[in-house]
Amino acid sequence: MIxxxxxxxxxxxxxxxxxxxxxxxxxxxxxxxxxxSTFLFFALIGYIDGGVAPIVDPADPVKIYVDPLPQAxxxxxxxxxxxxxxxxxxxxxxxYRKYGTFDIREIKNxxx
Amino acid sequence: xxxxxxxxxxxxxxxxxxxxxAKDLLSAVIACGIVGYGLVICFLLLKxxxxxxxxxxxxxxxxxxxxxxxxxxxxxxxxxxxxxxxxVSMTLSALILGVMLYFFIISVSSLDEFGKSTLRMAxxxxxxxxxxxxxxxxxTGVVFDFRGYDTxxxxxxxxxxxxxxxxxxRIKGKK
Numbered sequence: 001m002i003x004x005x006x007x008x009x010x011x012x013x014x015x016x017x018x019x020x021x022x023x024x025x026x027x028x029x030x031x032x033x034x035x036x037s038t039f040l041f042f043a044l045i046g047y048i049d050g051g052v053a054p055i056v057d058p059a060d061p062v063k064i065y066v067d068p069l070p071q072a073x074x075x076x077x078x079x080x081x082x083x084x085x086x087x088x089x090x091x092x093x094x095x096y097r098k099y100g101t102f103d104i105r106e107i108k109n110x111x112x
Numbered sequence: 113x114x115x116x117x118x119x120x121x122x123x124x125x126x127x128x129x130x131x132x133x134a135k136d137l138l139s140a141v142i143a144c145g146i147v148g149y150g151l152v153i154c155f156l157l158l159k160x161x162x163x164x165x166x167x168x169x170x171x172x173x174x175x176x177x178x179x180x181x182x183x184x185x186x187x188x189x190x191x192x193x194x195x196x197x198x199x200v201s202m203t204l205s206a207l208i209l210g211v212m213l214y215f216f217i218i219s220v221s222s223l224d225e226f227g228k229s230t231l232r233m234a235x236x237x238x239x240x241x242x243x244x245x246x247x248x249x250x251x252t253g254v255v256f257d258f259r260g261y262d263t264x265x266x267x268x269x270x271x272x273x274x275x276x277x278x279x280x281x282r283i284k285g286k287k
Contacts, residue, residue: 003114003226006121008216010147012209013125017132019205020198023189025137025182029144032174033128036151039167040121043158049113049227053159054250056242065250066159069234072254074163076266082170083273089177090280096185102137103189
């Protein structure tokens with residue numbers, strides 16, 4: 001049960017960063033930390049004690065495999081996470097070239 | 113096993129806290145790399161080699177993108193004046209923490225114990241999967257055969273994101 005708790009604390013750290021920081025890079029980092037904790041939670045759910053990695057060995061068919069379904073879900077989510085991070089970084093670099101800062105307060109003040 | 117994962121997750125939490133509080137943005141990005149590569153070790157301990165391979169590649173690419181963005185800038189985070197909204201957001205995050213803690217306690221009590229989960233949905237995927245899909249790797253079988261349309265949707269999302277990045281980086285801003 002302690003692994004679930006540590007995973008939840010990692011999610012909360014990411015949430016805290018996303019709410020309290022005022023720097024766009026820090027917000028992007030916090031979002032990816034929350035993503036990582038979700039991936040870890042899925043992998044934790046699928047784990048079975050004494051299980052082996054879900055790769056079939058024809059010579060030894062009687063085995064316990066860990067759950068392959070959460071792993072397939074996370075495999076999809078990791079790649080989509082890369083795509084969203086790249087897009088976020090593209091937006092951030094445009095904002096930096098226009099305003100010369102990563103600070104969202106100053107960007108708000110410069111408006112108008 | 114559970115203790116080892118908890119220790120590595122503790123290191124990831126320390127790395128995440130440092131990444132959030134670092135003054136230099138480059139060290140913040142590198143501390144974010146601690147979290148990502150710690151996740152790779154957790155995947156290996158949890159018997160998920162496919163995830164570990166994909167995560168180590170994706171984490172490296174993400175770090176390269178982030179370092180490229182940060183090196184292009186002035187790199188330091190400014191703490192000029194005390195933020196008047198700081199107390200509001202601290203109170204807000206404490207409130208959200210309480211609400212999420214409540215729901216987490218409810219939901220974690222309904223989960224199985226760690227390492228004792230049962231194969232509810234994946235049973236038919238494992239039974240005779242090699243004959244059905246022709247793949248010895250069950251994860252690949254699920255991704256490309258049983259859930260092939262989901263993978264097609266994922267490819268659509270990827271293409272959309274790449275088009276978006278290209279569009280954002282190519283347009284000329286108004287001066």
